[in-house]
Amino acid sequence: KRRLAYSSIAHMGFVLIGIATFTELGLNGALLQMISHGLIAAVLFFLTGITYERTHTLALDKLGGLAKQMPKTFALFTAGALASLALPGMSGFVGELTVLLGWATSDAYAPAFKAGVALLAAVGLILTPIYLLSLLRQVFYGAQDPGLVLEEYLGDMRPREMAVALCLLLPILGIGLYPRLATQTYDVTTVAVAAQLRSVLPTEIVQRPLLPVQPAQVAALPPTD
Structure with a gap:
């Protein structure tokens, strides 16, 4: 359970990065990551409970070789672990990818700071497969x-x-495989929230590119004191 909790911390880190982007894409990724984490953590802890019922221990040094006795549990546990480490084709991959894309396209931070955070996120992506596998x-x-x-009377997973x-x-x-199953339920909300967040940020934080001003626009400006 402690090992699985590490993956929960990693997932929540991506949620924070997505919220901190102040962009529609980043907020969409954060919400998708929360939904994904809820499903992945639930199935992994459920399968952990099944394993405990059969072995009466959660100590890793006392376990081993259960794939032969519990092949169904092994197959589903492997699928859950691969989803947690963001295997392409599973919800964890889509959530983390969307967050990283939102972070890369955010204009709220300096490029050096964005690169540093992306590097730390990459370290987490590398560590997650190590401890889950x-x-x-x-x-x-x-x-x-x-x-x-x-x-023995419990056997492998029951129906x-x-x-x-x-x-x-x-x-x-x-x-x-089809992220819009989840994102279509909150797209409008994330756009509104992102717009509200950006409207209250200081202008020196949100750096938007300035459009060229036409001479006619300058002439139309009211006189200043």
Whole structure:
């Protein structure tokens, strides 16, 4: 559970970056990332609970080799972990990509600051696969701990448990393949919120390119004291 909590912190970091862009694209990405995180975290912790019911432990050093005894749990846990590390075709990838695009196109910060934040986000993207794939290896691969006793009468995932996990995984795949399933529900709201945020920002923070002023426009300006 502690290892999965690391991925939650990483996801929330992308949400903060998306909000801080002050752009429609960034806010859309932040909301999409929150929806994606809710689905991914729910399925991963649900599958963790199933594993605990069979093994009565969450200590990684006491687990191992469960893929043979629990192949269905292993397959769905792998799918959830790949969604969490933003595999293309899943909702985590779309959310993080949208946030990064919003950050890159934001004009609220200096280029050096944007590059620094993007570098830190890239470090998080690299670390996430490391600890999630390591989690899969420690729990499901290798030799089973001799002291680990499985509840044989429970067996692998039951149909009810499978149905619950699939109800969470299918939206993850659906949003990853067609993001408008989620974004169309809040597009108008994010545009309005982004416009309101930019309207209250100091002009020295939001640097917008100035349009060339025509001589006729200058002549039409009222006289100043």
